[in-house]
Amino acid sequence: MNKQNLIKVQILNAFVDNNKGGNPAGVVFDADDLSIKEKQEIAAKIGYSETAFVSKSNIADYKLDFFSPNRQIAHCGHATVATFSYLRQLNLLKKNNVTKETIDGIRKIKLKGELAYMEQLAPRYIDVQKRENMILKSLGIKKSDLWKNAPVTLVNTGNSFILIPVKNKSILRKLKPDMGLITEISDEFDLIGLYPFTLLNDNNGKDASTRMFGPRYNIMEEAGTGMAAGPLACYLFDILKLNKNRFFIQQGEFMEVPSPSLIIVELEIDNGNIKSLMAGGRGVLKMEKHIVLTRNTE
Structure with a gap:
């Protein structure tokens, strides 16, 4: 016998910038x-890049499972931020330090007002120079479009991303991603995706x-990726030697439908080394949807 259930889904934009833009989860x-x-x-059925499922936990404050439209994923920054920021707004979180259980272990969550920050691990760097030409080709750029002395690098703080430093916003805007090639690279290196970036000096x-x-996770382009902004902050500190422990990362500006996001990353530094980091922002409720789920009760 089949029974239909109506599942309520909150749609929240995480990493909003002045309550605008952000990445929906x-x-x-x-x-x-x-x-x-x-x-x-x-x-x-929801179709966003990730959906978080919140359950009770015996070992943390909450258990979160994350799913893209086509597979489960160990961690998701923007869905985590959306969840815990909204729980704080509902007055369901009184503490400023809580934890989440995931399929990959327990992570710390820090609340600052309505801002939620998710713990990530100390960075691991992997040389991908052997595939640099393929990586550049997948974005439609040349070696001359890259920052000098800033290597294309795989960085992992819980999930893996390849970071590609380009010279300016014009190059970043005009990227021509080849989704098939990006998927091939992502399969080879077990990536969530590619994270091209440029440094800003416009005093904003x-x-x-x-x-x-x-695209490996059915994400053609994402408006705000906390699990990638963390690796980028580590790259800026360790490789580009930007001597600060708080970074403001913008994303989503150059999407087909722009949705500018702001991700704040705070590094924990010990004797010049990154021990851990927190990436976060604010979530805003945009709408509520209902999904019809058919269950076999036999």
Whole structure:
């Protein structure tokens, strides 16, 4: 016998910049009774880059599972920020330091007012020079478009991204991503996606402007990627030697439908080394949707 269930999904924009723009995520609360198959079905029907499913946890304050439209993912920065920022706005979080359980372990969450920050791990850097030409080709750029003395590098603080430093915003704007080639590269290096960026010096308080292409996860381009902004902040500190522990990362400005996002990354430095980091921002509720889920009760 089949039974239809109506699943309520909150649509929240994370990393909003002055309450505008941001990256939309689906958030499903009270998801304890949903199976992995059902969560995947809901995420596919919602269609956003990630949907978070919030359940009770015996080892943390909440358990979060993340699904893109086509697969489960270990961590998602913007869906985490959306979830915990909204919980604070609902007055369901009184503490400033809480935890989330994921399929990849427990992570710390820090609340500052309505801003939510998610813990990421100390960075790991991997040389991808052997595939540099292929990476550049996948974005439609040349070696001369890159910053000098700034290598194309894979950085992992929980998820893997390849960071590509380009000279200016004009180059960043005019990228021509080849999704098939980006998927091939992502499969080879087990990436979420490519994260091209450029440094900013226009006195607007932001350190870098970025784009994220993750077709392997059905993400053609994303407006705000907390799990990529973390690696970028580490790259800026460790490789480009920008001696600061707080970075403001802009993303989403050059999407087909622009949705500028602001991601704040705070590094924990010990004797010149990054021990861990927090990436965060604010989430804003945009709408509520209902998904019809058909369950077999036999």
